[in-house]
Amino acid sequence: MKIIETDGIVIKTMDFKENDSILTFLTPDSGKIAGVLHGGKSARTGNAAKAELFVTNHFELSVKPNTELVRIRKCELLESYHHIRRNYSKFLHASYISELLLLCEIPAVESKDYYNLLHSTIIQLSKSAKIAEIKFEFEVQLLKLLGISPNLESCIQCGGSLWRNTSGNLLTAKFSVPYQLDASQGGIRCPNCCIRSSFTNALHPGSLAYFHNRQTGMGSGIEISPTQISLKELAQAVYVYLSHFFGRNLKSYTLLKENS
Numbered sequence: 001m002k003i004i005e006t007d008g009i010v011i012k013t014m015d016f017k018e019n020d021s022i023l024t025f026l027t028p029d030s031g032k033i034a035g036v037l038h039g040g041k042s043a044r045t046g047n048a049a050k051a052e053l054f055v056t057n058h059f060e061l062s063v064k065p066n067t068e069l070v071r072i073r074k075c076e077l078l079e080s081y082h083h084i085r086r087n088y089s090k091f092l093h094a095s096y097i098s099e100l101l102l103l104c105e106i107p108a109v110e111s112k113d114y115y116n117l118l119h120s121t122i123i124q125l126s127k128s129a130k131i132a133e134i135k136f137e138f139e140v141q142l143l144k145l146l147g148i149s150p151n152l153e154s155c156i157q158c159g160g161s162l163w164r165n166t167s168g169n170l171l172t173a174k175f176s177v178p179y180q181l182d183a184s185q186g187g188i189r190c191p192n193c194c195i196r197s198s199f200t201n202a203l204h205p206g207s208l209a210y211f212h213n214r215q216t217g218m219g220s221g222i223e224i225s226p227t228q229i230s231l232k233e234l235a236q237a238v239y240v241y242l243s244h245f246f247g248r249n250l251k252s253y254t255l256l257k258e259n260s
């Protein structure tokens, strides 16, 4: 048996027995860990506040080899981010983000990158009203960590460049009609190569430019506000892209879509 101390952000809570909860949390050094928090459902113990989605706790754990659940010996609440749970839309976005992280394989060596991404996303989500932008930024960074960022430079079918040659930081799309993000090919189809498929979603030039800007970090320092149409198109296209990669639909996305 090994004792470890670590911070952890709760990404799933499940009722267990009469008063307990099973928490799944993301740690900076050990990937995702699941353990039983005694009194996680009881207000009396004060542990209920530590068993909420996206709270950050400091844990002392005892880990036995070859067991799935660790024993939580001590759990101290560090940050509760209650603004996220008081706003229904923020809560739905948080649920979507945590469902994505539950699907990711997170090896211990990459744990810190995922932890830092989640941590900064939660802080922004808690403070800011630009929820759709925060979610999109999270998705772009998650695609990078998973090593599946789409090719946004040239058409995956004909190889033609998607952009005009311009000087400066901001790119101009070559065509003024919609492109497509193709989830099965991992990139963009130019308007000449668009097809009908459940793996493709239309992206207007402005949406593509915003995507490129966020993915490359080009033009950072220049505040570009995406239009609502762009955010909506990108949300759908990136969702199809991610669910194709994971090979399944996400329950939380349906709720998110119905309420936005």
Ligand SMILES: [Zn+2]
Binding pocket: 155, 156, 157, 158, 159, 160, 189, 190, 191, 192, 193
């Ligand atoms: Zn093409």
